[in-house]
Amino acid sequence: MLKQIEGSRAVAEAVGLCRPEVICAYPISPQTHIVEGCAELIRAGTIQHCEFINVESEFAALSVAIGASAAGARTYTATASQGLLFMAEAVYNAAGLGLPIVMTIGNRAIGAPINIWNDHSDSMALRDAGWIQLHAETNQEAADLHIQAFKLAERLSTPVMVCMDGFILTHAYERIAMPDQAQVDAFLPSYQPRQVLDPADPYSIGAMVGPEAFMEVRYLAHDKLLQALSVIPEIQQEFKEIFGRESGGLFHRYRLEDAETVVVTMGSLAGTVKDMVDERRADGVRIGVITLCSYRPFPLDALRRALQGAAKVIVLEKSLALGFGGVLATDVRMALHGVDTLVHTVIAGLGGRPITRKSLARLFGRVERGELKDPHFLDLDLDLVRREIDNQRNQITAGPIAENILRDIGPRATKVG
Amino acid sequence: MSDMTAEQKVKFYQKGTFTVGNRLVDQARRSVQASMERSNAITSGHRACQGCGEALGARYALDTAMRATKGQLIAVNATGCLEVFTTPYPETSWQVPWLHSLFGNAPAVASGVAAAMRVKGRQQVRVVAQGGDGGTTDIGFGCLSGMFERNDDVLYICYDNEAYMNTGVQRSSATPPTARTATTPAIGPEPGNVFGTGKNLPLIAMAHNIPYVATASVANLHDLERKVEKAMAIRGARYIHIFVPCPLGWGSAGHDTIRIARLASECGLFPLFEAAHGEVTGSLPIRHKVPVEEYLRPQKRFAHLFKDDDGSARIARLQRMADANIKRFDLLRDVEETPL
Numbered sequence: 001m002l003k004q005i006e007g008s009r010a011v012a013e014a015v016g017l018c019r020p021e022v023i024c025a026y027p028i029s030p031q032t033h034i035v036e037g038c039a040e041l042i043r044a045g046t047i048q049h050c051e052f053i054n055v056e057s058e059f060a061a062l063s064v065a066i067g068a069s070a071a072g073a074r075t076y077t078a079t080a081s082q083g084l085l086f087m088a089e090a091v092y093n094a095a096g097l098g099l100p101i102v103m104t105i106g107n108r109a110i111g112a113p114i115n116i117w118n119d120h121s122d123s124m125a126l127r128d129a130g131w132i133q134l135h136a137e138t139n140q141e142a143a144d145l146h147i148q149a150f151k152l153a154e155r156l157s158t159p160v161m162v163c164m165d166g167f168i169l170t171h172a173y174e175r176i177a178m179p180d181q182a183q184v185d186a187f188l189p190s191y192q193p194r195q196v197l198d199p200a201d202p203y204s205i206g207a208m209v210g211p212e213a214f215m216e217v218r219y220l221a222h223d224k225l226l227q228a229l230s231v232i233p234e235i236q237q238e239f240k241e242i243f244g245r246e247s248g249g250l251f252h253r254y255r256l257e258d259a260e261t262v263v264v265t266m267g268s269l270a271g272t273v274k275d276m277v278d279e280r281r282a283d284g285v286r287i288g289v290i291t292l293c294s295y296r297p298f299p300l301d302a303l304r305r306a307l308q309g310a311a312k313v314i315v316l317e318k319s320l321a322l323g324f325g326g327v328l329a330t331d332v333r334m335a336l337h338g339v340d341t342l343v344h345t346v347i348a349g350l351g352g353r354p355i356t357r358k359s360l361a362r363l364f365g366r367v368e369r370g371e372l373k374d375p376h377f378l379d380l381d382l383d384l385v386r387r388e389i390d391n392q393r394n395q396i397t398a399g400p401i402a403e404n405i406l407r408d409i410g411p412r413a414t415k416v417g
Numbered sequence: 418m419s420d421m422t423a424e425q426k427v428k429f430y431q432k433g434t435f436t437v438g439n440r441l442v443d444q445a446r447r448s449v450q451a452s453m454e455r456s457n458a459i460t461s462g463h464r465a466c467q468g469c470g471e472a473l474g475a476r477y478a479l480d481t482a483m484r485a486t487k488g489q490l491i492a493v494n495a496t497g498c499l500e501v502f503t504t505p506y507p508e509t510s511w512q513v514p515w516l517h518s519l520f521g522n523a524p525a526v527a528s529g530v531a532a533a534m535r536v537k538g539r540q541q542v543r544v545v546a547q548g549g550d551g552g553t554t555d556i557g558f559g560c561l562s563g564m565f566e567r568n569d570d571v572l573y574i575c576y577d578n579e580a581y582m583n584t585g586v587q588r589s590s591a592t593p594p595t596a597r598t599a600t601t602p603a604i605g606p607e608p609g610n611v612f613g614t615g616k617n618l619p620l621i622a623m624a625h626n627i628p629y630v631a632t633a634s635v636a637n638l639h640d641l642e643r644k645v646e647k648a649m650a651i652r653g654a655r656y657i658h659i660f661v662p663c664p665l666g667w668g669s670a671g672h673d674t675i676r677i678a679r680l681a682s683e684c685g686l687f688p689l690f691e692a693a694h695g696e697v698t699g700s701l702p703i704r705h706k707v708p709v710e711e712y713l714r715p716q717k718r719f720a721h722l723f724k725d726d727d728g729s730a731r732i733a734r735l736q737r738m739a740d741a742n743i744k745r746f747d748l749l750r751d752v753e754e755t756p757l
Contacts, residue, residue, distance in 0.1 A: 021536045022529060051532040055525065056563030063522035063560060067493065067529025070516050073536055075529070093518050197491045197514040197530060199542060206494075206517035207504035 003178050007139035007169045010176045011078075011104055011162075012037025014143040016047040017184040018102075018150045020076045022068035024053040026061045028083040029116045030166035031106040035078055058083035062090035062103070069099040070205060072196040074150065077101065080166055081108035081122045088126060095130025095221065097206060098194060100153030100160070102146065103131075107267065107318075108166040109351040113402040117352020118166040119318040120266065123295075124327050130221050132160040132228050133296040135266045137252065139164075139174045144247035145293075147179065148235050150188055155231060157194040158224050163295075165268040167352070179243055187242045225297040232294050250299040252291040253306060255281060259288035261367065262307055264332050265316040266292045269348075269355055273316065276360045285368065292328070303335040312342045314367055316378075318349045325375045345375035353379060384408055456483040456512075458492070463510040464502040468671025470661030470678060471499055471576040474635045475547065478574050478659065481642045483513060485649035486543045491534075493527040495548030495557055496520035498583040499576060521556035523548050524564035527571040535570070543649060544570065550577040550591035554618050565625035565654045572648050572655045575618060578663035586666040590616045593686070594738075595731050596718045598666070603721040612734060622656040623692045629655040630692040635662070636679035637689060640701060644691065660687045668717020680712035685739030688746045700746040709736045 003010070011034050015023070023042070025035035039054075041047045051068075055061045061077045069075040079087065084105060094101050105123045109115040123133055132152060136142035142164040149160040164170060195203055209217055229250065236249040246252075254274050256262065263273050270291035280287045290306060292299075307313060313336070315329035324330075326345035333343050344367060349355045359379050366372045388405055392398045458479030465472035483490050494500045494517045503510040504517070518526045527546035534542045546564075548557055553575040564571055580598045581587040587600040594612040597603040601610040622630045628651050633641040641659065648655040662678050664671045681687040682701070686709060689701035710732060713719040722728035743749055 022532045024529070024532075049536055051536045053528065053532055053567070055528075056566070057559055059522060060525040060528075060560050060563050063518060063525035064529035064532065066518050066522070067516070067526035067531075068533040069529070070526075071491065071530040071533035073529075073533035075533075089519055090522060097518070197516055199489050199491065199514055202512060202514040204504055204506075204509035204511045204515045204517075207506045207509060208501060209506050213506070 001178050001180065003176055004173060005139075005176050005178070006033060006171060006173050007142055007164065008033030008106075008171065009037050010139055010143040010178065011146055011164070012041060013178060014146045015076050015102075016041045017179060017181055018076075018147055018188055019074065019190075020047065020050050021073035022051045022053065022065070022075045024055050024061045024064040024068070024075075024077050026055050026058045026079070026083060028058070028080050029106075030108060030118075030170045031078045031080045031083070031104065033170060034104055034106070038076070058087040059090055062087040062094060062101070065101045065103075066090060066094050066097065066099055069094070069101050069193075070097065070195075070197050072191070072193045072198075074154075074191045075099075075101050076103070078104035078106065080106040081110055081116075084122045084126060085110060088129075091126050091129045091131065094159045098157045100150070100157055100191070102149045102153055103159065103161050104146070105161050105163045106166040106170045107163050115351040116166070118168050119350045119352065120163070121319055121350075123161060123163045124319045126161075127296050127327075130158070130225070131296065132156075132158060132225065132232075132294070134160065134162050134248065134293055135295055136162060136164040136169060137268060137270045137291050137293070139169050139172060140176050140245075141247050141293075142169055143176055143178065144239065144243070144245070147184055147188065148239055148248050151238075152228065152231060152235050154191050155235070156224055156228055158228070163267070168268045177245070183242050187239060228294070228297050229299055229302070248293055250292075250294045250302050251306070252293065254289040254291070256288040256290070256306065258286050259310055260286040261312040261314065261364075262288050262290055262310040263314045263316055264290045264292065264303075264307075264328070266295060266328060267318070269316065269318065272355060272357060272360065276357055276364065279361070280364060285364075287364070295328075298331050298335075300335045303332065304339070307336060307339075307341065310341055312344065312367060314344045314346055314363070316346045316348055318347075320347050320350060329375070344372050346378055347375055348378035456480050456488065458483050458490075458513050459503060459510045460512055461510075462508070464505075465498070466663075466665050466671070468662075468664040468674040469498075469502075470635045470663060470674045471549065471578060472502065473674070474576050474633075474641070474659040474661045475499055475574075477635070477638050477641055478547075478645050478657070479513065479545065481645040482543070482545050482572065482649050485646050486541070488513075489542045490514075491516070491530050491542060491544050493518070493523050493530060493544065493546040495523035495546075495552030496583075497549040497552050499547065499549065501583060520552055522560050523552060523557055524571065524573055525560040527573070528564050528567065528569040531570045540570075543572070545572045545574060547574040547576065549582065550575060550579060551581045551589040553577075554590045554616055562621075562625065565622060565627050565656070568627060568653045570652050570654070572645075572657065574645075575656070575658045576661045577658055578661050578666060580663070580666050582663050582666045590614070591618070593735075595722055595735065597721065598718070608721045609718070612731075619656065619658045619690075619692070622658075623695050623697075625654070626695040627654040627656065628652075628694060630658075631656075632658045632660070632687065632689050634660040634678045634682050634687060634689060636660075636675050636682060637701065640689065647691075666718070668720070669715050673715055677712065677715060680707060683707045684709045684712045685743040685748060686712060686735070688742045688748055690746050697746065700748055702750055702752045703743065703748045706743075706749060709739050
C-alpha cells in the first residue's frame with residue numbers, strides 16, 4: 001500500500017511487520033521518531049506480543065537487546081551518533097556472541113563540536129565490530145532493508161545495522177510502498193536461535209577464550225561476514241520475488257554502461273548524484289554511479305568487477321579518518337588494488353553541510369579537467385581554515401577553535417553552495 | 418587427656434547458628450546444603466582461590482534460587498572473579514543457563530532476558546543477575562539503577578568483597594575507609610582508603626522503592642538462603658548485597674573467611690537487614706558484639722592501623738561508623754536466642 005509517510009514512521013511500521021518481540025531504546029536525535037513510532041504501535045496494539053523497554057542509556061539499550069536476543073526473542077533497537085559510541089562495547093559484544101539483533105542507525109556526526117546533523121562518522125567508527133552494515137539510499141529502501149535485515153541476521157546469526165541518513169531520510173516525508181503483513185510473513189520465517197538460554201538445556205554463553213582459540217573464533221566471525229556477501233544478494237532476490245521490487249543487495253548500479261568516470265557513494269546522497277549524472281550524460285559525459293548498500297561486508301570483488309571499465313573513480317563520502325583521509329575511498333582503493341584506475345577521495349557533507357548540485361557540478365568539472373587534488377574537501381572554506389591555522393600558530397591561548405571559526409564567519413546563515 | 422576432653426565445654430557452632438547445613442538441628446530448620454537432594458547451580462572444580470567468599474556466597478544464593486524456581490532459572494553474570502573462575506571455555510561450573518556479556522551491563526542484560534521470558538509467556542523462568550562490588554556499585558551502577566527504576570523482574574545479587582579483586586585488588590566505591598588496596602596503598606599521611614567516600618548500595622537500592630532489598634553474609638548462610646528464597650517469591654526488581662571476604666585481597670587466612678564475615682556483622686560494620694518498598698522491615702541483631710578491632714586485626718589490609726596512635730584514632734572512627742549502623746538498624750535490641 002502506498003503511503004505518504006515520514007521515513008522514521010515507515011521504519012517503525014516495517015519493524016512492526018517483522019513481529020519483533022523486544023524493542024528497547026534510548027532517545028537520540030535523529031532516531032527519536034523511529035522509537036516513538038515503535039512505542040505507539042505497541043501501545044496501540046498494532047504490534048502485538050512485543051515488549052517496549054525505555055532504558056537509561058544506549059549502553060543499556062543494546063545490553064537489554066543482548067539479553068533478550070540470547071533468550072530467543074526477535075530484538076530491535078535504534079540509535080545514532082554519540083549513542084552508538086556510548087554502546088560501542090556492547091556493539092562488539094553482540095557480534096561476538098552472534099546475536100541477530102537489528103539496529104537502525106540514524107547517521108549523524110560525532111562531536112565535539114556537538115552536531116546533530118548527518119554524516120557517516122558514527123557507523124564508520126563501528127565498522128569493524130562484526131556487524132553487517134547496510135546503507136539505505138531512500139526511505140523505501142530503509143523500510144525494505146529492515147525487513148531483509150531480520151532475515152539476514154537470523155540466517156547468519158549475526159547482528160545487522162541498517163544505516164539511514166539522519167534527518168535527510170529519517171525526517172523526510174516520501175511516498176512509500178508499505179508491505180503488508182502477509183507478504184512479510186511469507187518472506188520472514190520465525191526466529192530459530194542458534195543458541196538460547198533455556199533451563200531445559202543449559203548453555204554457558206559468553207565465557208572466556210584464550211590465545212589457543214581466539215584467532216580461530218575471530219576468523220570465523222570474519223568468515224561469517226564474508227558469507228553475507230552471497231547471502232545478501234540471495235535475500236535481495238527472495239525479497240524481490242515477494243515484494244516485486246529491487247531493494248538492498250551489495251550495491252546499486254546507475255548508468256554504468258560505457259562509463260569512464262564512476263562516482264562511488266553511499267546513502268541518500270546518491271539521489272542528487274544521479275540527477276547530476278543525468279545532466280552530464282545529456283552533455284555527452286560518460287559517467288555513472290555505484291551506491292553501496294553493503295558497507296560491511298565490503299564487496300571487494302564485485303566492486304572491482306563493476307569498476308572494470310572506469311578510468312576514473314570519484315569516491316564521494318560523508319566520513320573522514322582524521323590524520324589519514326577518506327574511509328570509503330580507502331576501501332574502494334583496496335578493491336582496485338593493482339588496477340590502473342585514478343581514484344579521487346572527496347570528503348563531503350560533514351556535520352550536515354548540504355551537498356548541492358552546484359557543488360557537484362563544480363566538482364565533476366574539475367575532475368574532467370584533471371584539476372582535483374587528493375583528498376578533496378567539498379565546499380571547504382579554505383580561507384577561513386587558513387586564518388584559524390594562523391591564529392592558532394600565533395597565540396598559544398587562542399581559545400576554542402569552533403568558537404573562533406564561528407566568530408570569524410559572523411552572522412551568516414549556514415553556508416550553502 | 419580423655420578426661421579433660423570430656424570436661425571441656427564443647428560448643429557446637431553448627432547448632433542454633435547459621436553455619437553449614439545446620440545438620441545438628443531438626444529437619445525443618447536445616448539448610449538446603451544438608452539435603453542430599455540439593456540443587457547444584459555451580460558445580461565443583463572451578464578455579465576460585467582457597468577460602469573464596471564469593472564462590473561460597475554464589476553457590477548458596479544460586480542453589481537457593483534454583484530450588485525456589487524448581488530449576489527454572491537463568492543467570493546473568495557481570496565480568497569479574499565469579500565469571501572468570503567458573504568458566505574458561507570449554508569448561509563451565511554452571512548447571513544453569515548462564516550468560517556473560519560485559520562488566521557494566523549485567524542488570525540490563527538480565528532485563529532483556531526477563532522481557533524475552535515475559536513476551537514468550539514463560540514467566541515461570543526467573544532471572545538472577547550477579548556481579549562483584551565493582552561491577553555493581555561502580556561500572557554497572559547506571560544499568561542497575563535503570564533496572565531498579567523500571568522494576569524489571571530480576572533479582573540482582575552483589576557479591577561484595579570491597580575492591581576490584583579480579584584485576585588485582587584496586588579500590589572500588591565499596592572499599593571501606595582505611596583499607597589498603599593496590600590503588601589506596603598504606604603509605605603517606607592518610608594510609609589506605611580515605612574517609613568520607615564510598616556508597617551504600619543497599620540504601621540506594623531502597624531509594625528506588627523496589628519491592629525487596631536485603632543484605633546477607635556468608636557467615637549466615639541460613640539467613641542468606643531465607644532471603645534469596647523470599648526474593649524469589651516476589652516479582653519485580655530485587656537486590657541482595659552479600660558480604661564475601663576475599664582472602665587474597667584482604668590478606669586474611671583462607672580458613673578465616675566465615676569468621677571474618679561473622680565479625681564484620683558482629684562489630685556492626687556490615688549490618689544484616691531487609692527492606693521492602695524503601696522501608697527497613699527487619700534486621701538481624703548482633704548476638705555477640707565485638708569491637709571493630711577484632712574484625713580488622715586478622716586482615717593485612719588493615720595492618721597499618723595497628724602501628725601507631727594515628728591508626729588507633731582511625732580505628733575509633735571506624736568504630737563510630739559501626740556504632741552508627743548499630744543504632745540505625747537497632748542491632749543490639751533484646752531478642753530471643755534464635756531470631757529465626
